[in-house]
Amino acid sequence: MSEPAAPAAGRAGMRKELPEHFRDYRNVWVFIELERGEVHPVSWELMGEGRKLADKLGVDLCAVVLGQKDEATRTAIRMTWAYGADICYICKDKVLADYRNEPYTSALTGLVNAYKPEILLLGATTLGRDLAGSVATTLKTGLTADATELEIDHEMSLAATRPTFGGTLLCTIHTLNFRPQMATVRPRVMAMPEPDMKRPSGRSVWYTLGVAEDDVITKVLEFVADATTNDVNLAYADIVVAGGMGLQSAANFKLVRDLAAVLGGEYGCSRPVIQKGWMPSERQIGQTGKTIRPRLYIAAGISGAIQHRVGVEGADLIIAINTDPQAKIFEFAHLGVVADALQVLPALTEAFAKRLGRETRILEEA
Amino acid sequence: MSDDLTGNPAPDSFKGLNIVVCLKQVPDSAQIRVHPVTNTIMRQGVPTIINPYDLFALEEALRLRDQYGGQVTALCMGPPMAEDALRRALSLGADKAVLITDRRFAGSDTLATSFALSTALTTIGQERPVDVVFTGKQTIDGDTAQVGPGIARRLGLNQLTYVAAIDSLDLARREIVVRRRAEGGVQVLQSKLPCLITVMEGINDLRRGSIHDMLRAARANVTVWSAEQAGVTNPMMCGLRGSPTVVKKVFAPSPRSEPAEMVTTEAKRPAQVAEAVLDLLFARNPKLEADLTARKGA
Numbered sequence: 001m002s003e004p005a006a007p008a009a010g011r012a013g014m015r016k017e018l019p020e021h022f023r024d025y026r027n028v029w030v031f032i033e034l035e036r037g038e039v040h041p042v043s044w045e046l047m048g049e050g051r052k053l054a055d056k057l058g059v060d061l062c063a064v065v066l067g068q069k070d071e072a073t074r075t076a077i078r079m080t081w082a083y084g085a086d087i088c089y090i091c092k093d094k095v096l097a098d099y100r101n102e103p104y105t106s107a108l109t110g111l112v113n114a115y116k117p118e119i120l121l122l123g124a125t126t127l128g129r130d131l132a133g134s135v136a137t138t139l140k141t142g143l144t145a146d147a148t149e150l151e152i153d154h155e156m157s158l159a160a161t162r163p164t165f166g167g168t169l170l171c172t173i174h175t176l177n178f179r180p181q182m183a184t185v186r187p188r189v190m191a192m193p194e195p196d197m198k199r200p201s202g203r204s205v206w207y208t209l210g211v212a213e214d215d216v217i218t219k220v221l222e223f224v225a226d227a228t229t230n231d232v233n234l235a236y237a238d239i240v241v242a243g244g245m246g247l248q249s250a251a252n253f254k255l256v257r258d259l260a261a262v263l264g265g266e267y268g269c270s271r272p273v274i275q276k277g278w279m280p281s282e283r284q285i286g287q288t289g290k291t292i293r294p295r296l297y298i299a300a301g302i303s304g305a306i307q308h309r310v311g312v313e314g315a316d317l318i319i320a321i322n323t324d325p326q327a328k329i330f331e332f333a334h335l336g337v338v339a340d341a342l343q344v345l346p347a348l349t350e351a352f353a354k355r356l357g358r359e360t361r362i363l364e365e366a
Numbered sequence: 367m368s369d370d371l372t373g374n375p376a377p378d379s380f381k382g383l384n385i386v387v388c389l390k391q392v393p394d395s396a397q398i399r400v401h402p403v404t405n406t407i408m409r410q411g412v413p414t415i416i417n418p419y420d421l422f423a424l425e426e427a428l429r430l431r432d433q434y435g436g437q438v439t440a441l442c443m444g445p446p447m448a449e450d451a452l453r454r455a456l457s458l459g460a461d462k463a464v465l466i467t468d469r470r471f472a473g474s475d476t477l478a479t480s481f482a483l484s485t486a487l488t489t490i491g492q493e494r495p496v497d498v499v500f501t502g503k504q505t506i507d508g509d510t511a512q513v514g515p516g517i518a519r520r521l522g523l524n525q526l527t528y529v530a531a532i533d534s535l536d537l538a539r540r541e542i543v544v545r546r547r548a549e550g551g552v553q554v555l556q557s558k559l560p561c562l563i564t565v566m567e568g569i570n571d572l573r574r575g576s577i578h579d580m581l582r583a584a585r586a587n588v589t590v591w592s593a594e595q596a597g598v599t600n601p602m603m604c605g606l607r608g609s610p611t612v613v614k615k616v617f618a619p620s621p622r623s624e625p626a627e628m629v630t631t632e633a634k635r636p637a638q639v640a641e642a643v644l645d646l647l648f649a650r651n652p653k654l655e656a657d658l659t660a661r662k663g664a
Contacts, residue, residue: 164508223553223554264658296647332619336626337639338631351644
């Protein structure tokens with residue numbers, strides 16, 4: 001294992017001057033999450049965000065691709081150029097075929113110590129969080145989980161904003177005098193950039209891992225793919241209807257499902273509904289559930305706590321229905337209805353069915 | 367028997383697994399309120415609970431102990447009142463409880479927290495090596511999921527996160543097979559003790575404590591360690607001073623600059639309200655209406 005860079009002396013975060021040995025840390029890195037032949041979309045979302053940070057700092061945007069020697073890895077590397085990479089750090093080794101903490105931590109910390117990035121971003125997936133925690137601890141640097149906003153401040157430091165105190169407030173976190181500054185970001189929080197397939201290739205840097213299979217204690221015996229793909233549908237749905245505690249019972253969630261069905265969309269709920277056991281956890285929308293970016297989001301009986309807000313703010317249009325005119329949800333909705341969701345939801349279902357159905361008949365006649 | 371294979375001496379008759387569960391006392395998030403003017407958390411009167419994910423970790427630890435023998439120690443870092451959480455863990459069946467509490471731990475970020483907990487784990491392990499460390503997949507107040515991996519890395523434990531099931535454990539071979547939640551599926555992983563396992567919610571059904579354990583918990587001693595007693599030799603690694611991250615600002619997001627357009631509901635039936643919503647929606651976004659219509663017709 002590579003030795004971590006020595007931490008700065010004194011109170012960890014407060015010194016203004018970056019210690020000498022961290023001053024040559026440069027560039028913005030994005031870890032490209034390649035698992036089972038597929039790049040997780042969050043990696044490309046982070047490339048879009050990383051491009052903005054790199055441009056603001058006037059440095060290179062770099063991708064890190066770890067994987068085995070196969071077509072999927074080659075494709076991932078090609079795509080990093082299309083998504084804006086100036087440099088791609090590549091480690092190909094058969095011990096990296098499946099994700100495992102030990103060899104991936106070795107590869108990523110090894111690369112960081114060799115090439116010294118100032119910022120390192122990873123997706124806040126189960127893989128990204130497993131890896132980021134190990135890498136940050138090995139490097140003894142700061143890591144901000146689930147950032148919802150990344151910016152470069154006037155001191156050229158990474159300002160990572162995330163919900164705090166169970167999602168009741170936001171906080172902005174800095175890693176002032178340690179490098180790299182690390183953050184994870186949940187899928188769908190950042191917008192997906194358009195790939196530019198004509199963008200010329202950048203510079204490839206190859207890294208040799210030096211970990212043999214016998215050195216890796218943990219073995220992958222099997223991968224059991226999920227039967228349902230609810231996850232993907234909700235996060236990537238373009239129409240989402242969700243209910244909160246205002247729905248009052250598990251049975252009333254039929255009203256949410258009915259409206260979603262008429263619109264051809266997906267349905268979900270807020271966190272307290274999960275805690276009540278009214279819906280399965282994969283339907284949760286918000287900071288600790290799914291982040292969504294639909295064209296239309298209808299929130300029924302949801303108060304709009306910060307942990308929910310950060311999961312839906314990427315929606316193009318938000319309609320909120322709540323009996324409380326002071327509910328926080330009206331602070332970020334586009335259309336608001338102060339009314340009982342139990343009455344408005346079935347009325348909306350009927351109105352949409354009628355309007356869209358009528359339009360359908362007209363279309364068919366034409 | 368495991369002692370012979372690993373070459374560790376067996377100083378006493380201890381058989382089975384030496385398990386430590388790291389748990390955190392958190393405010394009941396459903397009851398956190400923010401002061402409307404000062405934007406600070408109003409902690410007073412907010413009940414505390416054991417982080418719900420950690421309860422699943424404790425239950426899984428108790429099940430392994432019940433099956434293989436050994437002991438379960440609950441370990442917590444927090445203020446003195448966190449003793450309540452540990453007493454609860456004892457009432458659910460934990461054999462021992464250790465609270466590490468010290469003003470020097472205050473303000474710890476995840477790196478400093480994993481330092482303090484792993485130091486205490488090392489001290490606990492001096493009596494007898496720890497085989498498995500359990501913790502929840504994350505806390506409900508911080509939601510970072512970083513402390514578990516931090517402990518694993520510092521102590522060189524095999525790291526098994528997001529575990530949805532323990533398939534098998536072979537004490538003689540010190541081998542464990544778990545199902546780990548991954549994106550789009552489940553990884554079946556075979557690893558070795560000692561390991562750190564972070565568990566998913568729903569991995570088991572939580573038990574109610576027995577009357578026997580409840581009575582025992584009321585009388586039992588919770589071991590309380592200062593930083594020094596926990597084994598910390600360099601306090602610079604603890605608390606605010608040992609935390610590379612700095613919280614520069616805590617704030618509530620401002621309302622959207624353009625306030626929500628409110629649909630008037632006065633003297634209207636639900637059907638009329640719904641029609642009004644559709645009119646406003648499709649006036650804002652005519653393309654959405656066309657697309658929805660096309661989708662329905664398709």
